[in-house]
Amino acid sequence: MIRSASLSFAFLLASLVSWNAWGQSFQDGVVAKADLKIMGKVFAHRGDVLTLESETGGSIVVRTLNKQRAQVRRDFVIPLAESAPLYTDMIREASEDSGLFVARASAFSAAGQVDNAIADCTKALDLEKGQSAPTLMARGVYYASINKFDEAIADFRAAIKLKSDFELARVNLANALMGKKDYDGAIDIYDQLIETRAKNARYYVERGVAFRHKEDWDSAIDDFTRALEIEPGHQAALSSRGFVCFLKGDHEAAVKDFTQMIKLNPQDSLSYNNRGYNHFLMRQYKEALADYEAAIKIEPKYAMALQNKAWLLSTCADDDIRDGKEAFAAAAAACQLRQYKVASDIKALAASYAELNDFKHAVEFQQRVIDMTTGDDRTTEEEIMKLYRASQPFRSSVQPVE
Numbered sequence: 001m002i003r004s005a006s007l008s009f010a011f012l013l014a015s016l017v018s019w020n021a022w023g024q025s026f027q028d029g030v031v032a033k034a035d036l037k038i039m040g041k042v043f044a045h046r047g048d049v050l051t052l053e054s055e056t057g058g059s060i061v062v063r064t065l066n067k068q069r070a071q072v073r074r075d076f077v078i079p080l081a082e083s084a085p086l087y088t089d090m091i092r093e094a095s096e097d098s099g100l101f102v103a104r105a106s107a108f109s110a111a112g113q114v115d116n117a118i119a120d121c122t123k124a125l126d127l128e129k130g131q132s133a134p135t136l137m138a139r140g141v142y143y144a145s146i147n148k149f150d151e152a153i154a155d156f157r158a159a160i161k162l163k164s165d166f167e168l169a170r171v172n173l174a175n176a177l178m179g180k181k182d183y184d185g186a187i188d189i190y191d192q193l194i195e196t197r198a199k200n201a202r203y204y205v206e207r208g209v210a211f212r213h214k215e216d217w218d219s220a221i222d223d224f225t226r227a228l229e230i231e232p233g234h235q236a237a238l239s240s241r242g243f244v245c246f247l248k249g250d251h252e253a254a255v256k257d258f259t260q261m262i263k264l265n266p267q268d269s270l271s272y273n274n275r276g277y278n279h280f281l282m283r284q285y286k287e288a289l290a291d292y293e294a295a296i297k298i299e300p301k302y303a304m305a306l307q308n309k310a311w312l313l314s315t316c317a318d319d320d321i322r323d324g325k326e327a328f329a330a331a332a333a334a335c336q337l338r339q340y341k342v343a344s345d346i347k348a349l350a351a352s353y354a355e356l357n358d359f360k361h362a363v364e365f366q367q368r369v370i371d372m373t374t375g376d377d378r379t380t381e382e383e384i385m386k387l388y389r390a391s392q393p394f395r396s397s398v399q400p401v402e
Contacts, residue, residue: 001304029051029052030052030060030077030079031077031083032048033075033078036076044070047087047090047100048064058074059072059073059074060074081111083107084104087100087107088104091104098123101120101121101124104120105118105124114145118142121138133166136159136169137159139155140152140153140155140169140172144172149180152172152179157173170189170193174186174190174193174206178209186210190206199230201226201227201228204223204224204227207223208220208241217244217247221245225237225241235264238257238260238261239271246277254275254278255279255282258275258278259275268298269298272291272294273291273305275291276288276290276294276295276308279291285321288312289321292305292309303333303337303345306330306334307330307344307348309326309327309330310348310352311331311351314327314354314394315355315394315395316395317396327348328355328356330348331352335349343369346365346372347365347381347384349365350366350388354387354392354394
């Protein structure tokens with residue numbers, strides 16, 4: 001089996017230091033407990049969120065949104081996730097300051113209290129009479145983080161209505177539509193983003209993922225290729241294109257992309273596994289085995305690579321490849337790693353027993369597989385069971401190249 005690289009559609013939130021500059025959310029930041037000064041000049045105000053860059057003894061180096069750095073005592077700041085009480089004190093002093101509610105919302109979010117974060121954004125919007133695009137977007141981010149995509153989409157659209165050039169709100173809107181599996185809607189938003197930022201490789205990658213979900217392989221490949229033209233070596237684009245080539249059945253192209261991924265990152269166990277599976281489908285069994293073993297060497301607890309190795313060694317049509325003992329060891333390891341909860345791991349274990357002529361256990365574990373599957377998959381597993389009951393091992397239908 002093969003796995004797609006996990007492309008994270010992170011919802012982006014503005015920093016608390018300045019609502020006019022948009023970037024990372026500082027979820028791992030620290031908050032100034034009081035005004036911080038350098039040579040008598042304030043460089044950060046009470047409640048400002050700062051990026052923690054390094055720690056040395058009792059002091060830390062922090063950076064403001066405008067990239068000003070300073071070394072301060074550790075006890076002058078507090079982790080963002082622990083800063084809600086600080087903002088509560090500040091709100092008591094200025095209860096009509098909507099920005100303080102938004103700031104406390106970020107603190108609540110960092111602490112995992114998303115409902116409180118949403119409530120604070122709603123309070124801020126009441127104070128702002130609903131006319132703040134940044135606050136609408138912030139609340140949308142919090143809704144999206146708990147999979148309330150309809151509410152998130154409404155907030156992102158409202159933010160864009162107030163501020164038509166609000167690029168970050170469009171990015172978040174596209175991500176929320178992806179979360180809702182409205183791929184056509186997401187593609188429409190990525191079209192808009194690409195129209196204004198035609199050299200942004202990321203937007204092509206994300207639109208390509210939307211096309212992949214629609215099983216529009218050619219459009220997905222075109223977008224990943226365009227991203228690579230803009231930014232050669234873009235690993236998300238390269239890995240995604242390799243995966244879609246696999247889905248399309250173009251295994252030779254998939255092997256080329258995963259080979260390039262390995263050149264870029266020789267410790268990329270995922271790409272070794274994925275290249276190995278495409279080699280397997282191309283009947284290049286020795287190359288497949290070498291790739292699975294490389295993946296396992298890099299990541300000894302890589303269950304999928306262990307499963308793939310076990311299946312190859314148990315069922316390969318090439319007699320020179322099969323090795324029942326090695327297959328059993330790999331399959332047993334995969335099953336243990338995933339606590340016998342993955343049907344394909346157990347299927348590989350059953351096949352390894354059959355290769356070792358232990359058909360009693362092959363039948364036992366194949367029955368577990370049947371019990372875990374439905375529909376056409378169940379029918380396939382029942383056909384394999386017939387072989388084991390007849391004391392015959394399973395052989396892959398992919399025949400070796402002469």
